Amino acid sequence: MRKNGMPITMLTAYDFPTGRACEIHDIDITLVGDSLAQVCLGYDSTTRLTLDEMIHHCRAVSRGSKSPFLVADMPFGSYYAGTDDTVRNAVRMVREGGIEGVKIEGGQEWLETVRKLTSIGIPVMAHVGLTPQRHTSLSGYRVQGKTAPAALEILQNALALQKAGAFSIVLEAIPRLLGMYITQQLDIPTIGIGAGAQTDGQVLVWDDVMSTWNGHKAKFVRQFGDVKGEVESGLREFTTAIRERSFPAELESYGMPEEEWTNFLALAEREGLGGAAEHHS
Ligand SMILES: Nc1nc(=O)c2c([nH]1)NC[C@@H]1CN(c3ccc(C(=O)N[C@@H](CCC(=O)O)C(=O)O)cc3)CN21
Ligand SMILES: CC(C)C(=O)C(=O)O
Ligand SMILES: [Mg+2]
Numbered sequence: 001m002r003k004n005g006m007p008i009t010m011l012t013a014y015d016f017p018t019g020r021a022c023e024i025h026d027i028d029i030t031l032v033g034d035s036l037a038q039v040c041l042g043y044d045s046t047t048r049l050t051l052d053e054m055i056h057h058c059r060a061v062s063r064g065s066k067s068p069f070l071v072a073d074m075p076f077g078s079y080y081a082g083t084d085d086t087v088r089n090a091v092r093m094v095r096e097g098g099i100e101g102v103k104i105e106g107g108q109e110w111l112e113t114v115r116k117l118t119s120i121g122i123p124v125m126a127h128v129g130l131t132p133q134r135h136t137s138l139s140g141y142r143v144q145g146k147t148a149p150a151a152l153e154i155l156q157n158a159l160a161l162q163k164a165g166a167f168s169i170v171l172e173a174i175p176r177l178l179g180m181y182i183t184q185q186l187d188i189p190t191i192g193i194g195a196g197a198q199t200d201g202q203v204l205v206w207d208d209v210m211s212t213w214n215g216h217k218a219k220f221v222r223q224f225g226d227v228k229g230e231v232e233s234g235l236r237e238f239t240t241a242i243r244e245r246s247f248p249a250e251l252e253s254y255g256m257p258e259e260e261w262t263n264f265l266a267l268a269e270r271e272g273l274g275g276a277a278e279h280h281s
Contacts, residue, residue: 008201010191011209014040014057018206019064029191030065031203032058032072032099034133038215039207046132047076051089054078058097071125072099076133079104083116090122103170105131107157111164118165126161128154129195130173141218143194145174158182158190170203171195173220194220 009026012033013019022030036057037049054075062070072093079086090102101123104110114124129144138144145151155178158169168189171179176196183190183199192199204220207213210227217223241247268274 007199008189008191010201010203012036012203012206013061013065014206015060016064019061021064023065023067027065027068028201029203030061030068030070031103032061032070032097033205034073034075035205035207039205039213045135046073047136049075051075051078051092055093055097058093058099062098069101070099071101071103072097073103073105079110079113083113086113087116087120090117091120094122101125101167103127105133107153108160111160114161114164114166118167123167124165125168125170125191126158126166127170127172128157128161129171132172141173141216143173143175145178151175151178154178155182155185158186162186162188171199173218194218 008028010029010031011022011027012031012035013022014032014036019030032054034046034049034054036054037043037046040057041049041053043049054072058072061072074086074090074093078089093099093102102117103125104113105127107128110126114126117124130138130141132141135141145154151174154171154174158171161169166188168191169186170191170193171182172192173194174182176198179190179192179195180198189200191201191203193203204222205213208217208221209223210225211223211229212227212231238247
């Protein structure tokens with residue numbers, strides 16, 4: 001993939017229509033992010049998402065997103081119980097979910113896992129800096145690598161993950177200088193989210209880009225679309241039109257030959273049903 005060329009565009013998708021939109025509108029990498037826990041399923045943390053739930057959404061996205069490279073987050077708890085178990089879970093995501101690569105959060109502790117998945121043909125995207133699956137032990141969603149030792153540790157993790165075979169790496173919520181430095185040091189492409197403008201690509205969450213997410217807006221989010229505004233005005237007009245009976249119009253309903261209607265009324269009356277039709281208002 002690209003290094004120093006045109007930046008890589010990556011966007012999350014969670015279902016068939018959003019996957020389809022990534023394909024049609026020229027996204028390079030579609031990510032079935034575990035952020036789906038929060039933005040689609042209403043959980044308070046990505047740690048609540050199960051492997052089965054993730055696979056269900058991967059299946060929908062993969063039917064819509066054919067040409068972008070398709071990556072999915074391995075859910076919290078699906079890659080800790082030894083390499084064999086992790087491989088089994090990743091293989092399910094590929095075979096049942098139809099995805100092409102997996103993303104895992106963390107550093108040195110996953111080198112063996114990255115080597116194994118890569119060796120059996122499942123490309124691994126690494127993810128360092130702010131790792132949301134660990135928000136509890138990180139004491140919340142905080143910028144990472146702001147001190148010299150912390151920055152060094154992130155760089156060392158990134159280098160080790162590359163050496164273990166990761167094909168790309170997400171850098172989340174780190175100072176922009178560190179994002180630039182790590183990008184220069186690595187041969188594999190870096191994809192930033194809150195890592196400044198010098199990474200090889202950028203990723204954001206669909207609902208942040210489209211302004212449909214009602215929760216906290218991180219500093220790194222830019223809202224490019226106003227789907228929330230469209231939903232508001234669309235629903236206001238929908239309910240108003242129903243309540244004032246301007247919907248449906250005649251053209252939005254079905255007719256019947258006049259003669260059939262007359263015969264119907266006569267038939268109904270003969271059967272002793274309903275009486276005259278003037279009751280309807
Ligand atoms: N809608 C949404 N967007 C995301 O980017 C996202 C999710 N959900 N859910 C899963 C994780 C959680 N992520 C988050 C969540 C919060 C912050 C956040 O509030 N960051 C603070 C940093 C404050 C500081 O340390 O100074 C910020 O205000 O940017 C960052 C990433 C990224 N992912
Ligand atoms: C924000 C991206 C990188 C992610 O991991 C997610 O959407 O879950
Ligand atoms: Mg994620």
